Amino acid sequence: MVTELGRDRISIPVLMAGIRVIGLGMAGLALSTPAIARDDVRGPTEQQAPADAVQDEAGESSTQPPVAQTDAFGNVIIVTARKREDMLQDIPIAVAALSGNSLDDVGIQRLDETTALIPNLRVSHAGTGPGVASLYIRGIGYNGTEKLEAPSVGVFIDDFYWGTGHGQLLDTFDIERIEVLRGPQSVLFGKNTSRGAIVVRRTKPQGYTGGKVKVGIGSYDQRVVQGVFHTPTVLDDTLSFKVGGTYRERDGFATNLYDGTSEGDYEYVGLHGMALWEPTGNLEALFVFDYNRERGEATPLQNDNVLGVDLFFGGQQLNPGVRPHEVWPDLVSDQRLDAYRYSLRGDWETDIGTITSITGYLDEADYTLQDFDSGCGADTQGLGCAFTPNPLLVSAANPTGTLHTIRDQEFKEFTQELRIASTLTDTLFIQAGGFFYDDAIESRQRTNFAAFKRTTQDTRSYALFGQVEWEIVPDLTATAGAQWIHEEKEYSKTVFYLPNVPVVGGAVLLPLLEDEKSWEDTVFQASLSRTPSPDHLLYVSLSDGFRSGGFSARGTAAEAVDSTLPNYTGGTGENFLAFDPETTRQIEIGSKNTLFAGALTLNLTAFRTELKGLQNGSVALTPNFGVNTNIYINNFQLAEFKGFEIESILKIPGLEGLTLLANMGHLDASVEEALVPATRLGVGPGGLPGSPQQGLIDLSAAPLPQAPEYTYALTANIEQDLTAGLRVNSTVQFSYVDDVVLRSLGTAPDVQKGYGLLEGSIGFSWKQFSLQLFGKNLLDEDYRVNSLPNVLFQGWGNLRTVLVELTASSNVVGNRPLELQPRKVELICISN
Numbered sequence: 001m002v003t004e005l006g007r008d009r010i011s012i013p014v015l016m017a018g019i020r021v022i023g024l025g026m027a028g029l030a031l032s033t034p035a036i037a038r039d040d041v042r043g044p045t046e047q048q049a050p051a052d053a054v055q056d057e058a059g060e061s062s063t064q065p066p067v068a069q070t071d072a073f074g075n076v077i078i079v080t081a082r083k084r085e086d087m088l089q090d091i092p093i094a095v096a097a098l099s100g101n102s103l104d105d106v107g108i109q110r111l112d113e114t115t116a117l118i119p120n121l122r123v124s125h126a127g128t129g130p131g132v133a134s135l136y137i138r139g140i141g142y143n144g145t146e147k148l149e150a151p152s153v154g155v156f157i158d159d160f161y162w163g164t165g166h167g168q169l170l171d172t173f174d175i176e177r178i179e180v181l182r183g184p185q186s187v188l189f190g191k192n193t194s195r196g197a198i199v200v201r202r203t204k205p206q207g208y209t210g211g212k213v214k215v216g217i218g219s220y221d222q223r224v225v226q227g228v229f230h231t232p233t234v235l236d237d238t239l240s241f242k243v244g245g246t247y248r249e250r251d252g253f254a255t256n257l258y259d260g261t262s263e264g265d266y267e268y269v270g271l272h273g274m275a276l277w278e279p280t281g282n283l284e285a286l287f288v289f290d291y292n293r294e295r296g297e298a299t300p301l302q303n304d305n306v307l308g309v310d311l312f313f314g315g316q317q318l319n320p321g322v323r324p325h326e327v328w329p330d331l332v333s334d335q336r337l338d339a340y341r342y343s344l345r346g347d348w349e350t351d352i353g354t355i356t357s358i359t360g361y362l363d364e365a366d367y368t369l370q371d372f373d374s375g376c377g378a379d380t381q382g383l384g385c386a387f388t389p390n391p392l393l394v395s396a397a398n399p400t401g402t403l404h405t406i407r408d409q410e411f412k413e414f415t416q417e418l419r420i421a422s423t424l425t426d427t428l429f430i431q432a433g434g435f436f437y438d439d440a441i442e443s444r445q446r447t448n449f450a451a452f453k454r455t456t457q458d459t460r461s462y463a464l465f466g467q468v469e470w471e472i473v474p475d476l477t478a479t480a481g482a483q484w485i486h487e488e489k490e491y492s493k494t495v496f497y498l499p500n501v502p503v504v505g506g507a508v509l510l511p512l513l514e515d516e517k518s519w520e521d522t523v524f525q526a527s528l529s530r531t532p533s534p535d536h537l538l539y540v541s542l543s544d545g546f547r548s549g550g551f552s553a554r555g556t557a558a559e560a561v562d563s564t565l566p567n568y569t570g571g572t573g574e575n576f577l578a579f580d581p582e583t584t585r586q587i588e589i590g591s592k593n594t595l596f597a598g599a600l601t602l603n604l605t606a607f608r609t610e611l612k613g614l615q616n617g618s619v620a621l622t623p624n625f626g627v628n629t630n631i632y633i634n635n636f637q638l639a640e641f642k643g644f645e646i647e648s649i650l651k652i653p654g655l656e657g658l659t660l661l662a663n664m665g666h667l668d669a670s671v672e673e674a675l676v677p678a679t680r681l682g683v684g685p686g687g688l689p690g691s692p693q694q695g696l697i698d699l700s701a702a703p704l705p706q707a708p709e710y711t712y713a714l715t716a717n718i719e720q721d722l723t724a725g726l727r728v729n730s731t732v733q734f735s736y737v738d739d740v741v742l743r744s745l746g747t748a749p750d751v752q753k754g755y756g757l758l759e760g761s762i763g764f765s766w767k768q769f770s771l772q773l774f775g776k777n778l779l780d781e782d783y784r785v786n787s788l789p790n791v792l793f794q795g796w797g798n799l800r801t802v803l804v805e806l807t808a809s810s811n812v813v814g815n816r817p818l819e820l821q822p823r824k825v826e827l828i829c830i831s832n
Contacts, residue, residue, distance in 0.1 A: 079179050080199065082467075083188050083431065084421055089592050092479070092529040092539030094182040094605050094645070100175045100203070105717070106731050107761050107774030107803065109224075109248070111155075111170045111178075111198070116713040116735035116757070118180050119645040119665030122706045126165060127299045127786040127795050130337035130366050131292070133168035134786075137182050137196035138607065139641045139669040139707035140584070143786070144617065147411050147441045148457050148491075149633065150548040152582070154185070154193035157200045158288045160343040160360040161190070163413045163439055167292055167339045167364060171270050173214070173226045173246045176201045182645075183586050183607060184545030187481040187525040190435050190463050194545025194584045194611075204286065205240035205276040206230045212809030218774075219801045220262075222250035238279050246270040253799045254300035258328040258376040259383055263300040269293040282349035290341040298333035299786075301793045302326070303374035303390045307743075307750035308789035318388045324782040324796045328387045329371035330380045331404050339364040353422025356433075362413040373403035374793060392687060392791055395623040398448075403791075406446040413439040419465075432466035443553055452496040455553050461487040467525070480526045488518040491551040493577070513557050515575050521546050521583065537592040545584035547615070552577040554631035558622040559679070559689065565622065566691035567679035576680055579633035582613045601649040608642040614671070616702070619790040620682035620689035629791065630689065634681070636674035639704065643667040661715040669707035674699040683746060687790050703749040708740040722764075730762040742787035742794075750794075755783045768810055774803045 078085050081095040088097055096118045098108075108114060111133065112123040122136035129145035135153035136143075142151045147164045155162045155170075162168055172178070178200050185193040209232050216224035228244035252264025275287045304318055319328075343360040377389035377400030389401035419433025443455045467481030493513045523544035530538050555577040559567045567576070586609040593602045614636040619629055643666045650660045678690025678697050690697065713735040721727050736756040741749040758779050763772035780800040787794045 079177070080201070081179055081181050083419070089537065089594065089601075092477075092527045092537070092541055092590065094588065094590060094607075096180045096182075096647070098178045098180075100172075100177060103172045103175055103178070104772075105729060105761065105763070106715075106733065106759070107772070107776070107805075108172050110172060111168065111200075113172075113776075114178065114180070116733060116759075117663070117715075118182075119647065119663045119711060119713075120182065120643065120667055121180060121665075123169075124785050124797075125169060125299065127301070128370065128372075129166055129368055130294045130296070130335040131167050131169045132165045134706070135165075135168070135198070136706040137180075138609065138643065139667050139704060140195035140609070140611065141706060143705060146553040147409055147443065148455070148550050148553040149615070150192045150550065152192065152195040152545075152547050154189055154197045155200070156189070156197060157290075157341075158202060158286075158343060159345050159358045159417075160288075160341065160362075161415055161437070162341075162362065163192075163415075163437070164364065164411050166366050166409075166411070167337060170200060171246050171248070171268065173270075174202050174228045174244050174272075176203045182605075183541075183588055183609075184523070184525075184543040184584050186485075186523045186545045187465055187467060187483045187543070190437075190465075190483065191461060191485055191487065191546050191548055194547040194582060202272070202274075203228075203242070205242040205274050207233045207237075207240040207276075210810055212807060214805055214807045216803050216805035218250070218803030220251040220253065222248070222801065222803060224248050224803070224805065238277060240276050242274045242276075244272050252297060252300065254325045254327050254796070256300075256328065257322075257326055258330055258385065258387070259381060263327055263329070263333075264297055266296040267294070283347070285344065285346045288341070288343045288345075290339070292337065292339040292341075294335065294337040296335050298335050298368055298370040299795055300325070300327045300329075301372070301374040301795055303792045305750065305787055305789045305792040305794045306784075307745060307748060307787070308392070308792040311745060311748060311789070312392065312792075318391070318792075324784075325799065327374060328376050328385070329374055330376035330378055330383075330385065331369070331371035333371055334367070334369040336367040337364070338366075353420045355420050356418070358415070358417040360413070360415045362411070364411040364413075365409065366411075367406075367408040369406050370404070372405050372791075372793075373401050375401060378402040378404070390792055392621065393623075397623070402448055404448050406449075407443065409441065409443045411439065411441050413437070427471035429469040430467065433464075435461075435463040435465070437461040437463075454494045454496075456490075456492045457551060457553075458490045459487065459548070459550075461485065461548075475531045477529050478527070479529075480524075482522060482524050484520070484522045485546055486518070486520045487548055488516070489548075489550055490514075490516040491577075493555070493557060495557060513560075513575070513577075515551065515578060517549065517578060519549060519581055521581070523583075535594040538590070540589045541587070543586050543588070545582075545586070547582040547584075549579055549581040549613075549615075550633075551575075552579065552617075552631050552633050554629070558630055562622065565689060566684045567620075567689040576630075576632055579615055580613050580635050582611060582615055582635075584609055584611045586610075599651045599653060601647075603645075603647045605645040607644070609640065611639045611641065612637065614639045614674075616674075616699075618676075618681045619687070619788065620680075620684070621687040621790070623686075623688075632680040632689075634674075634676045636671055636676070636699065636702075638673040639669070639671050641667065641669045641707070657719045659717045661717070662713070664710065664712040666710055667707050668709065669704040671700050671702050671704065674702060681746070682790055697746075699747060701747040703741040703744050703747070705741050705743055708738040708754075710736075710738040712736050725766055727765045728762065729765070730760070732758075732760045734758050742784060743789060745789045748789075750787045750789050752784045752787075755781050757781060768808055770807045772805045772807075774805070776801045776803075 079088050079097050081093050115121055115123045120138045124134045126132035126134040126145050132145045134143040135141050137153050140152050155168045181197045185197045189197045211229035214226040225247045231241040233240045247269055249267040252262040254263040256263045271291045273289045277285045340363045346357045348355045373390045373393050375389050376385035379385045393401035393403050416436045421431035423429050439459045441457045445453045463483055463485045465483035469479045471477045523546050525543040527539055527541035559565055559569050588607040590605045616634050616636055618632050621629055645665045647663045652658045675696040678694030681690055683690040715733040717731045719729045738754045740752050742752050743750045757777050759776050761774045777800045783797045784794050785797045
């Protein structure tokens with residue numbers, strides 16, 4: 001059955017509100033300097049800064065490049081947010097770019113450490129799987145570990161779409177730049193980019209011998225070894241190679257009070273290789289291979305969740321005196337991830353345009369052994385347990401409240417994109433193409449070594465897209481595009497219990513549950529931009545997003561077997577595990593400004609988003625059906641997100657080498673309509689599912705997670721020559737996150753109070769060597785990053801860490817000599 005999603009994406013009230021927001025943003029023109037007439041205008045595909053003819057005092061025409069074409073440090077920044085190269089400040093999209101230099105200078109090692117640098121971006125480790133990213137942009141995202149649930153933010157590495165959250169917390173070594181696109185990107189980037197996209201690009205092979213090696217040591221026995229090597233060209237100077245690798249390890253931040261060990265130990269190995277073939281001036285092919293390997297212990301979970309204790313136990317802590325980062329599991333956990341990725345991109349410049357083909361394949365397997373009850377009731381090591389078992393998991397069948405799980409998953413993905421981009425006239429540019437996506441998922445979970453679940457899902461997706469950019473008159477450009485999406489999913493689940501496991505009804509093998517669904521949708525994008533002067537850009541845009549529907553991986557189908565459950569289906573065949581797609585429509589206005597001869601870059605954005613079918617997970621306990629929980633994914637009818645973002649870079653006149661950066665995000669997120677059957681919620685006694693007699697539960701007051709009202713970051717960077725050849729670079733950054741909902745139970749929020757993080761770095765460079773010292777969370781702030789109040793779980797953020805790194809380099813990396821000559825630091829390059 002194909003579901004055609006409705007066209008009524010946006011209501012009149014939201015449209016009118018958007019118009020009001022646009023009017024408010026246009027008032028921001030008062031911040032801009034007077035417009036300067038332009039006699040020469042850049043065509044849609046030109047990549048160089050235009051030469052603008054103005055009259056000097058003598059009346060002669062002179063050429064002045066617009067300051068807006070560079071960042072505040074004088075570096076030309078090119079991005080590919082529109083699947084072609086553009087100057088960062090020239091495009092009507094809310095996009096921020098972090099260069100490889102900036103990542104090195106502030107000590108960013110992994111994708112989840114970029115959060116403070118970009119407003120309304122939340123990136124963290126999802127907690128219960130290896131390398132799983134929790135990605136939120138402007139309040140919308142996904143914070144789970146299930147491969148069957150699609151993310152809302154797409155991650156692209158070297159043009160390859162990484163279709164699962166596992167492995168997305170990429171190591172940032174040897175990165176050319178990271179682009180963060182805020183707002184729906186479904187027209188050009190496809191499904192599951194309904195809130196944005198993160199585009200990661202690494203350095204290409206440089207064609208001559210060179211490389212660098214980095215070693216580091218730090219707190220919690222952290223050790224780092226990294227290296228990259230470029231080869232000279234071969235085959236008549238047409239073929240070049242690059243190989244690189246990273247090794248990281250550290251001890252965990254948590255202390256296990258049960259056995260006295262650390263919890264959360266981590267080890268990462270990353271290998272990659274590239275081959276660049278340029279047989280002619282109009283043909284290029286880039287082959288990429290990646291291998292990512294993660295080993296370690298599962299994220300430590302504490303079973304004294306703040307909200308759960310308040311709701312179920314009157315605020316009485318189950319284990320008084322326990323502090324953050326103290327846990328007491330009796331099972332030694334284990335996590336593993338192995339991911340192999342291959343991609344091939346070809347670009348062929350022809351008389352009719354540039355034809356691009358991108359082919360990709362991902363083969364990934366992960367394994368997690370975890371003490372999910374986070375307690376020591378089973379006393380598996382015979383050390384004696386002095387802690388209260390998790391009472392929400394205690395039952396006659398499970399008196400110790402034990403929930404030990406083993407989950408191993410396999411994920412295979414194939415993608416193919418083919419597109420053409422062409423400049424038809426000096427004022428008209430088009431691109432069009434198609435995208436094919438296919439994946440296969442198999443997940444196997446064992447609970448308490450007695451209950452077994454096997455889940456499979458196959459996805460096949462097709463898309464056709466096109467976009468037109470038309471320069472209507474000089475300085476006024478319109479863009480419009482659309483993408484048609486068709487997606488099919490097939491699902492199966494089997495649940496098996498050992499004969500000695502007490503299961504209601506005596507069931508040992510549940511019948512195979514199978515289902516399939518398909519959806520079609522067409523998403524649109526349009527924008528209108530004006531450049532009143534070379535240093536100012538104003539735009540208004542409308543964009544749609546599509547996030548896949550599917551099936552819940554964590555359901556046991558208990559409601560089909562256990563007649564004691566309030567939501568027992570009685571053999572009706574109703575599948576509570578299916579859920580529908582999300583669709584979004586956003587109105588956005590923006591202003592990009594370079595002021596005071598390049599001393600100040602100031603970018604402003606305002607947005608309003610309507611989201612229909614918001615996917616929201618609910619946990620319901622099934623204590624009499626083995627030892628399991630059901631997770632249902634419910635679709636809320638309507639949610640609304642609105643806010644603004646401010647980004648700035650200031651070079652202090654007269655203080656050479658000093659740069660100040662500031663960004664702030666504001667977000668107002670609310671559920672407008674959410675009527676959900678009680679049978680799909682854990683609203684029964686003790687967290688059981690509700691009964692049909694309870695009807696629909698109104699969750700319109702439910703708080704939305706990972707949507708703090710305010711976030712901001714202040715950064716100061718200074719770079720100076722100390723002596724001939726010796727240079728110092730130092731950065732201090734303070735970031736603040738307002739009160740943020742981690743999770744909710746019905747309409748009750750689990751709130752992490754606002755907190756600030758102080759970080760800093762100092763580095764010295766001399767010839768081919770550099771020495772850097774980094775400090776993270778210098779105030780040693782305690783803050784929680786994940787929560788599951790239904791079963792009393794919570795997890796804590798990283799403690800204070802210090803890292804020292806030594807780098808030796810030669811010849812080339814990126815696009816500049818590796819001899820560490822004085823350079824300008826691209827701490828953060830911003831754009832709206």
